Amino acid sequence: MDQPTVGILHPGSMGAAVAACAATNADAVLWCETGRSSASTTRAAQFGLTPVATLSELLDRSDIVISLCPPAGAEDLARDVAGHRFAGMYVEANAISPARGQRIAALLEPDATVVDGSVIGSPPVGGKAPTLYLSGPASATERIEALFAGTAVRTSALGTEVGKASALKLAYASFQKTSRVLVALAVGMAREHGVDQELIEVASRRTDSYLSEPQYVAKTAARAWRWGPELEEAADTLAAAGLPPEMLRAAASTLARWNDAKDGELTLTDALDRLAQP
Structure with missing residues (x-):
């Protein structure tokens, strides 16, 4: 051919x-x-x-x-x-x-x-x-x-069947992207009370924890403009299956606070500051 x-x-x-x-x-x-x-x-x-x-x-x-x-x-x-x-x-x-x-x-x-x-x-x-x-x-x-x-x-x-590839992507993204949003919220909460380093130390004792590597928060912020709409698509897919979409919609709403950081070079401090100031 x-x-x-x-x-x-x-x-x-x-x-x-x-x-x-x-x-x-x-x-x-x-x-x-x-x-x-x-x-x-x-x-x-x-x-x-x-x-x-x-x-x-x-x-x-x-x-x-x-x-x-x-x-x-x-x-x-x-x-x-x-x-x-x-x-x-x-x-x-x-x-x-x-x-x-x-x-x-x-x-x-x-x-x-x-x-x-x-x-x-x-x-x-x-x-x-x-x-x-x-x-x-x-x-x-x-x-x-x-x-x-x-x-x-x-x-x-x-x-x-058209739809299978999309379903696999969104099922994977639902965990991968939402878990990073949860890291940002956890580190932001700990920082507010001066225990962010202790949180990271606790998490580092466990294997495969995003929470022990908060540098991912800045990368997440830079990609928020793409990831938020993707999680909305995943939420729609959950709802269509009769599953609760609220957690993914909340993660998408959280990501929206970083929309103006599109593909930027942020530090962890910058990212957390923006997350705390809607």
């Missing part, structure tokens, strides 16, 4: 790195520069992506489109793509609820073939090797597996 042309929507830190891996087995990887920030332009150039002027041009030239964007924008982005009657393969790889993934598939089909995807792990740079989980038609997931063969992005097919 000829090497496909791939379009990436949009090259954030994860999207650009994943797209660069796809370039190994693709003829070209395109991105649309219109309306994107200078940081996106710099990142896309760094990873060797090819700029195009419009979404229409990207869709006309692409055999496979990968959507990796903040979850709140995933459905609107898919609606834009559907408006162009895109007839290739659309990999919906955002951290969204299975129900939202199924709505997106309904928007794009039958013109496009939709694969539900989710990335678990850090961006594939510096030796990191995340896994791209896939669910959808077998022939389509096999094609995506071939696209990333021999790269730092591992792939794993979960079956043919």
Whole structure:
């Protein structure tokens, strides 16, 4: 099979790195520069992506489109793509609820073939090797597996049902992200009473405790603008299963206090100060 042309929507830190891996087995990887920030332009150039002027041009030239964007924008982005009657393969790889993934598939089909995807792990740079989980038609997931063969992005097919990959991502994120929010609250409470170092010492006696490594709080604050909406998607998924969503909604609300720290370089003190001042 000829090497496909791939379009990436949009090259954030994860999207650009994943797209660069796809370039190994693709003829070209395109991105649309219109309306994107200078940081996106710099990142896309760094990873060797090819700029195009419009979404229409990207869709006309692409055999496979990968959507990796903040979850709140995933459905609107898919609606834009559907408006162009895109007839290739659309990999919906955002951290969204299975129900939202199924709505997106309904928007794009039958013109496009939709694969539900989710990335678990850090961006594939510096030796990191995340896994791209896939669910959808077998022939389509096999094609995506071939696209990333021999790269730092591992792939794993979960079956043919759209929504399975999204469910796995949100189930994992529910623990990973909420546990970090709880660390911030615990350390913030202890700091207010002058016992934060003692708290960390207590936690360090236990293995695998985020509480013993509060430097993660600053990293959590910098990612809050992305993680909050992701936890809202996870809360929706809990509610759809008849499970209580309130804890995840509270974690998302807590993260919102850090929204203006987007991808910034914060210290632990800065992060805790912002958390204490809504």
